[in-house]
Amino acid sequence: MSPRLTDWSLALAAMLALLTGLVSLVSGHLGDWIIFALHGAAGLWLLLLLWGKLRRVWPRVIHLRRWDRRTALGLLALLSVVLALGAGIWWVAGGQLYFAGFNLLNWHITLGFAIAAAILLHMFARAKRLRRRDVVGRRRALHFGALLLGGVALWSGQQVALRVLHLPGAKRRFSGSYESGSFAGNAFPTSSWVADAPRPLDAQSWRLSTGGAVGKPRDFSYDELLAANDELEATLDCTGGFYSTQRWRGISIGRLLDQVAPRPDASYVSFMSVTGYRWSLPLQEARAALLATHAGEEPLSYAHGFPLRLVAPGRRGFEWVKWITRVEVLTAPDSGQIVSIFTSSFTSVGRGE
Numbered sequence: 001m002s003p004r005l006t007d008w009s010l011a012l013a014a015m016l017a018l019l020t021g022l023v024s025l026v027s028g029h030l031g032d033w034i035i036f037a038l039h040g041a042a043g044l045w046l047l048l049l050l051w052g053k054l055r056r057v058w059p060r061v062i063h064l065r066r067w068d069r070r071t072a073l074g075l076l077a078l079l080s081v082v083l084a085l086g087a088g089i090w091w092v093a094g095g096q097l098y099f100a101g102f103n104l105l106n107w108h109i110t111l112g113f114a115i116a117a118a119i120l121l122h123m124f125a126r127a128k129r130l131r132r133r134d135v136v137g138r139r140r141a142l143h144f145g146a147l148l149l150g151g152v153a154l155w156s157g158q159q160v161a162l163r164v165l166h167l168p169g170a171k172r173r174f175s176g177s178y179e180s181g182s183f184a185g186n187a188f189p190t191s192s193w194v195a196d197a198p199r200p201l202d203a204q205s206w207r208l209s210t211g212g213a214v215g216k217p218r219d220f221s222y223d224e225l226l227a228a229n230d231e232l233e234a235t236l237d238c239t240g241g242f243y244s245t246q247r248w249r250g251i252s253i254g255r256l257l258d259q260v261a262p263r264p265d266a267s268y269v270s271f272m273s274v275t276g277y278r279w280s281l282p283l284q285e286a287r288a289a290l291l292a293t294h295a296g297e298e299p300l301s302y303a304h305g306f307p308l309r310l311v312a313p314g315r316r317g318f319e320w321v322k323w324i325t326r327v328e329v330l331t332a333p334d335s336g337q338i339v340s341i342f343t344s345s346f347t348s349v350g351r352g353e
């Protein structure tokens with residue numbers, strides 16, 4: 001391939017990996033497996049392209065006389081890409097390595113964002129326009145296609161290898177997450193991505209308030225919610241790489257909404273933590289979800305969101321708000337909820353004061 005075609009292919013593969021990686025973070029339905037497959041294939045395509053690029057620039061690396069500032073930057077970029085791809089591939093195989101408190105998937109994601117930013121800067125500073133002669137011609141097209149298909153083939157081979165070699169990675173969910181503590185009450189891992197940590201809430205004085213686009217706003221006590229006794233089996237799948245399936249118990253949100261009479265223009269339901277963290281679901285989806293007081297037979301532990309947390313089947317774990325104190329019915333999507341990710345650990349309640 002021409003140098004420029006290799007470089008532009010690298011940029012394309014990296015952008016595809018970034019996009020599918022971003023979308024995968026909000027993908028929790030079985031049908032979304034294709035996003036994860038595309039992400040894997042894009043990464044392996046990148047690996048193949050990298051090989052071509054390395055062969056080209058290698059002489060500049062091994063002859064110290066030819067070094068300049070850019071060589072060091074280039075090597076740093078190469079190291080990041082190799083570490084990001086390596087962490088991803090190793091995680092897929094079942095690697096359980098922790099470094100500085102982060103697992104391989106956390107590192108893969110962190111490095112991925114850093115590399116995407118570096119590539120963007122690099123493109124602004126150095127990108128050379130693709131010319132007609134860089135892309136036309138049967139050989140160019142064949143070579144480009146072969147590398148792209150190579151990425152897909154490597155991905156398929158990887159799936160087969162996981163199974164043939166009986167690697168732990170063969171048991172991952174379609175999302176890449178590993179099972180942990182299913183159907184065992186509070187024994188599953190805890191995860192706190194917004195890093196809020198409120199004081200433990202007292203069930204007797206705690207109230208769930210409701211409001212927004214409803215005809216009959218009212219508060220609910222813990223005991224009133226317990227009485228509903230609705231159950232829902234659902235899988236919490238954290239983007240940090242674990243999943244856990246539980247028989248959750250609490251009150252169905254459909255049942256809750258029926259008691260507060262949503263207005264005809266209601267379209268979303270927002271779930272608000274005492275810390276300020278909040279997330280919302282479209283009304284119909286919310287009706288089918290659950291506000292849980294129990295995991296299996298056990299009341300939720302503090303770390304799992306006592307007294308009340310959201311259980312939203314098909315949504316990734318970060319959307320399952322913990323320590324809920326308010327449910328608000330909305331007439332439009334909530335664009336401010338994104339901000340609550342960053343602010344909720346800085347509120348005095350979020351800091352545990």
Ligand SMILES: Nc1nc2c(c(=O)[nH]1)N[C@H]1C(S)=C(S)[C@@H](COP(=O)(O)O)O[C@H]1N2
Pocket residue numbers: 188189190191192193194195196236237238239273275277303304305316317318319320321322323
């Ligand atoms: N208030 C609040 N809710 C939260 C979080 C958080 O940090 N704060 N973390 C989310 C994330 S990232 C996940 S995966 C699940 C984890 O639930 P668990 O700790 O019960 O496993 O809770 C979600 N709900």
Ligand SMILES: [Mo]
Pocket residue numbers: 191192193237238239240317318
């Ligand atoms: Mo998470």
